[in-house]
Amino acid sequence: MAQSTNLSNIPAPLLSRPWNEKIVLVQVLVGIFLYVNCLMICTFFKKEAFRTDTRYILFAQTLITDSALMVVTDVAFCGNYFQIPVHCIPCVIMCTILTWLTFGTPLTLVAMCLERYVAICMPLRHASISTTRTRLLGLVLIWCLAGIPSLIGLIMFAASVPLKAFSSYFICSVEMMVIHNWQGHFRGALYQFYFFVMLVIIGFTYVKIMAAARGASSNKKSASKGLRTVVLHAFQLLLCLIQLWSPYVEMAIMNINFMLFINVRYSNFIVFMLAPRCLSPLIYGLRDEKFFVVLRYYAVFGLNKKDFYLCKFYPYHLKHEKTWPLNGK
Incomplete structure (x- = not known):
């Protein structure tokens, strides 16, 4: 624990390391990510x-969860990079929130796949299942x-550390909460159990939607689109779940070469933390016709006249595409 968390009683000077291209790149990517997410969240509420x-x-829940996760993770990332000691209690609270938010996104993705399964495979029951009460219970x-x-x-x-540890300072990271080896094994087993259950559910929805897409149905186009969405969700979920395994790989590498550990941890942050959270806007914000129309209108601050009418008559124009005012102009 002392090796990975740098326990001390006296805080070190802030910002003790210089900025470099890695930390700058992360801040740029996080800034772009948060801007796009905030734009989509505003579009949802409009x-x-x-x-x-x-x-x-x-979808909005994934955007809000991912945005909160990105802010907290970026704070922890900067604290680790600049070696800023944090008091134990705020550090534990932040690590607990990080773990909570980390599981929020993959579980929401599973719920989105189930929603597509109900909408495509049980269309007559979709309205009765997808009610306000059901949505609230699901969330x-x-x-x-x-x-x-x-x-x-x-x-x-809390059960593994002495009371005096709660008055100490740490270089805060999620790994600091693993005191004994058995805790790491238990956490790994729990993560793998979640992974297995979510994988089974997504596989089930994929098979059912694929059967609906191949069947003699008048809703083949919707089923095919839902199938592609489930595949993208499965890929996004895979990246999220690989992130849960990254600490074990990083800790093994740290015992071999510390500089390699730093580079691998940075790469994992980019590939398995930032990348999956950027797929949500791509999957729904750009692929969904209804959402993209309204998003495009607010992205240019309502300056496009055609988008103004599209939003004004939404969703009427999607059902009466040939008769809406600016068709063909």
Whole structure:
């Protein structure tokens, strides 16, 4: 624990390391990511039609969760880079929130796949299943399931350290909460259990939607589009879940070569933390016709006249494309 967290009683000077291209690149990517996400979150809240649709509600939840996760992770990343000691209690709270938010996104992706399964494979029951009460229960269930690993980790840490440790300072990281080897093994087993269950659910929805896409149905186009969405969600989920395994690889590399550990950790942050969170805007914000129309309007601050009418008559123009005012102009 002391090796990985640099326990001390006296805070070190802030910003003790110079800025370099790596930390600057992360800040640029995080800034772009947060800007796009905030634009999409504003788009979601601007239209009532989005706020009453289950898939858009789940999409908005991924945007909000990913944005919060990115802010907290970036703070932790900068603290690690500049070797800023943090008091134990705020550090533990931040690590607990990080774990909670980390599980929020993959669980929401699973819920989005289930929603597509119901919409495509059980269209007649979709309206009765996707109600306000069901949506609320689903969101509560997602956050409760996401909170189980973080709560268990918090309890194990509190039970394993002496009271004097809570008055100390740490170079804050999630690994500092793993005191004994058995805690790491237990956490790994719990993560793998989550991975297995989510993989089974996504595989189930993929098979069912694929069967609907191949069947003699009048809704083949919707089924094919839903199938592609599930595949993209599965790839995004895979990146998120690989992130859960990254600490074990990083700790093994740290015992071999510390500089290699620094480079691998930086690469994992870019590939498995930033990349999956950038896929959500790509999957729904750009591929979804309804959402993209409104997003494009607000992205240019309402300066496009055609987009003004598209948003004004939304969603009417999507059903009456040939008769709306600016068609063909």
